Amino acid sequence: MTVSKALREDLLASIPNLRAFAVSLAGNSERADDLVQETLMKAWAKFDTFQEGTNLRAWLFTILRNEFYSQVRKRGREVEDAEGTYAARLASQPAQNGHMDMSDFREALGQLPADQREALVLVGASGFSYEEAADICECAVGTIKSRVSRARTRLGELLALELGETYGADPMSASVITRTIA
C-alpha cells in the first residue's frame, strides 16, 4: 500500500513520543529503540487498517505496547532480569533538570507495578485522556483511573516525605524510607 506524505510526516513526528513511552516500559533506551523500530515496521505493514484522521499516536502506542508485552511473553526470564534492574538503572540516571530529589523519584517510579507506571505515564506524561489510555491498554476506564490513582498516592507519599521532615536525607536513607512506606 502507499503511505501518504502527511501520514509519513505524522509517523516521523510521533517517534520522540514513542521512544519516551518505550523507555518507560522497557527501562533502557537500547531496548526501547528496538521496540520503536518494531512498532514502525508493524505500523507501516498495516497502515491500511489505520483510519486516517483518527488518533495516530494512540494507534502507534497500542502497537508498541502490544509488541512490548509479546516480547515479555517470549523472552520470559530475560525480561524478568530487565525488570529487576529497572529501578537501579532509573535511579542511576543523572538528574538533568537540577532537581535534587529527581533520582529518588525515578527510583520510586521504577518500583511501581508495571501496570500502574504505564497508566501514570500515559495520562500524566504522554497527555492521553483516561479513555485513550484505556483503549491503549485494552482495559476499562475505571481500571486506568484506579491504577493512576494508586500510582499517584504511592509517589505522593514519597514526595510528601521529601518535602517534609526528611528533606535533605541522603539517597541511602531516602531509599530505605521509600521501601518502608511501600
Next chain:
Amino acid sequence: MSKDDQGSADGPSEKDSKRMRSDMGGIAIERGGAQMEPRIQTEIGKHLRAIYDDVINEPVPSKFMELLEKLERSTTQKS
C-alpha cells in the same frame, strides 16, 4: 458496586473526603489523586514530565529516518 465506584481518581464525595481527612489526622494524602495536596500533585506531574521530556528532547536517532526511507522505497517498488 455502581459504575462510579470503579474509579477512585475522580474521588469520593466531599463528605467522604472530609471524613478521610479527619481519619488520617489531617494528612492530606488519600486514595484519590484528586484529593492529594495540590502541591504534591503538581510535583508528581512536574517530575514525571521532566523524565519523559528528557527522552522527547533527544534528537531522533538517524536509524529511524533510514528505516522509514527503506520502508518507503520497498513500498514504491512493489506498487
